[in-house]
Amino acid sequence: MIAIIVSNGLNNPGSYLWMVAISIYLLFSRPNILSSHLIIINSSLLITLLILHRFEVLNFQYTPVGSLALEYLGIKAPVMFASYIPITLFIVYLHDKNKKSIIALEDKNKEQNKLLSLLNHEIRNPLNGLINILPIIEQHKNEPHLQDKYLQIAYTNGKVLKETLEQSLQLQKIDSNNFTVKNSTLELRSWLAEHLTSYSSQITNKKIELTSTFSPDFPQYICTDQRALNVIVNNLLSNAIKFTHHGCVSVSLSHQDNNMVIKIKDTGIGIAQEQQKSIFLPFTQLDEGEGKQYEGAGLGLALLQKCVDVLHGSIALKSELNVGSEFTVTIPVEFKHEIIKPKKKLKINNLIDLTDVVVVIIDDHKVNLEILKLQLKFSNANIKAFNEPIMACEFCKSHHVDIIISDISMPQMDGITLLKKLSANNLPPVRIAVTGNTQTEQRQKYLVAGYQDIITKPYDLDVLYTCINTLYQRHLQQA
Structure with a gap:
């Protein structure tokens, strides 16, 4: 490029045609970092010279190299270089910005591929159980006690499948800013008791203890987004129970100023120090690989973190391997001490009579x-x-x-x-x-x-x- 300019001169139109040809050649024949930088420099110089020509700093007339050098050592040389530098910097900026976008897109694709790979496993497992248990139910239709057992297996697999899909959809919803906070008032003691009851069968089967405590002055009612709170408490509880094989899981609630503090502590397997920073990332599991012991797509804690962020809260973790873990979630809420009669929610097991409807x-x-x-x-x-x-x-x-x-x-x-x-x-x-x-x-x-x-x-x-x-x-x- 320099040889062309020196031999032909800046005022020769042929120089510009050669510069364009070199850029095209580099673009299509050598797609690497060096060639991309050469294209930037070449394009910057070309644009600069065209601008100088536009404002009549250059005239397209052939000038011998010697007289050209003398001419541009004068007033026109500073003008040329003053124009060249900002244009080069601007094009370099655009190039780097485009490069960062490509890297971000590649990272996103890797994340999506990981999602598809994990969901492929986590969906196929319960789906396989669901599909294959149905013929067995048919084979034992005259044995009610076995049918009940197999129907429970089918229901459990269906529930796992539903939860995996719901978690991935909720995560996507929050990521795409489609989640709107909707605060409602709830009586926290009865709400928590209802949630703890849903884990009673797991607690009994694993022979561990589940306890809950409230600080003495804890208000009766709070106002927050119940959906996000459900995700936070359910994911912490289910993980604590899943990874605890002996001892207990405890839930304690207290308040500091306008913040509610939820602590869930277990005597489970604990989390290694090097894993503690990554467990809130999507698709991260404590035991990844072919021989993993625990089920799950690694979405629960990532979704929990998103819900804590949505509520403008924070989460802290203390854990020791083979001793246990303690998660502390702090979220701002509105406390209410007055007695509010909650609307009674009737569990409807039957449809009303719709004769002639x-x-x-x-x-x-x-x-x-x-x-x-x-x-x-x-x-x-x-x-x-x-x-x-x-x-x-x-x-x-x-x-x-x-x-x-x-x-x-x-x-x-x-x-x-x-x-x-x-x-x-x-x-x-x-x-x-x-x-x-x-x-x-x-x-x-x-x-x-x-x-x-x-x-x-x-x-x-x-x-x-x-x-x-x-x-x-x-x-x-x-x-």
């Missing part, structure tokens, strides 16, 4: 449709099941329908279009959407379209029954 259910997935039909069987409702939303739409137009329960994502016609096709005269008074989409903006879209409530797949039976009971009774009161 016409219920249209729609799902393009035949298995899901059949399961939903069975779930509604004992309500005595007149159930009309459709795999094809177009046929369901025609039925609603020509028949009286009281309740419609529809999937959203369907090939022929989605659930939103379905409601749009129905006029006010044939729109069922109770409209429920069943979807696997958990994004807030999408759920809002379904409500705007006309659905009165949304059930997220996979759902518990109580959630379905509560939704139908509430909406249909409200309809009867308004009729």
Whole structure:
């Protein structure tokens, strides 16, 4: 490049053509760091010279090398170099910024590949158990005691599968800033007792002790985001119980100024010093590799950390290998001392009687449709099941329908279009959407379209029954 400039001169248009040709050659023939730096220098010089020409510092006329050197030792030389330096720096900045973006993208791809690899294992395991236990249940249909045992295995595997998917989706939701804090008031003592009860069978099987204490002056009520608090306490408790084989797990709650302090201590296997900094990273497990002893996708503590951050709190860890661990979570909350009568939540095990009530259910997935039909069987409702939303739409137009329960994502016609096709005269008074989409903006879209409530797949039976009971009774009161 220097040889070309010296031999041809800066005012020779051929010099510029040669410089462009060199850049193109370096770009396509030698894609490495050295060539990229040469391209930057070459391009910077080329742009500088074109700018100088634009402002008539250079004229495209051939000048011998000797007179050119004398000319540019004068006033024009400082102008040239003063222009060249900032342009070079700017292009170097753009190059480095682009390089950092590529590295960040590569890191993200590595993280996603790790996620897929781990989820592949953590989803296939319970899925394998679920699929293979079903034929065994069929083989032992005349042995009720064995059927109960195998059904429990199927339920446990299904629950593990659901929890793994939910954790990965919650993590993605917080990462993409789709999680909105929604504070509510709860009576903490009864809330904690409810959570501890859910671990009673694990505690009994492992023969360890689970205790809880509150500081004497701890207020009766707190106001915080219950969903995030559930994630924090459940993940700490489940991990403490999982890694404790003898001794006890203790939960203590206290308060400092406007902060609630949750301490969960165990006498488990402990965490090595070198692992303590990485356990809150996604997909990190204490015993990674082929011979790992403990199940899990390594999402729990990462999700916990995200929830603590969302609540503007902090988390600290003290742990000693083969002695135990103590996690301390501090989160700002609003304390309330006055007695507030909490709304009674009824656990609904049965659907209300829906005799003579016409219920249209729609799902393009035949298995899901059949399961939903069975779930509604004992309500005595007149159930009309459709795999094809177009046929369901025609039925609603020509028949009286009281309740419609529809999937959203369907090939022929989605659930939103379905409601749009129905006029006010044939729109069922109770409209429920069943979807696997958990994004807030999408759920809002379904409500705007006309659905009165949304059930997220996979759902518990109580959630379905509560939704139908509430909406249909409200309809009867308004009729």
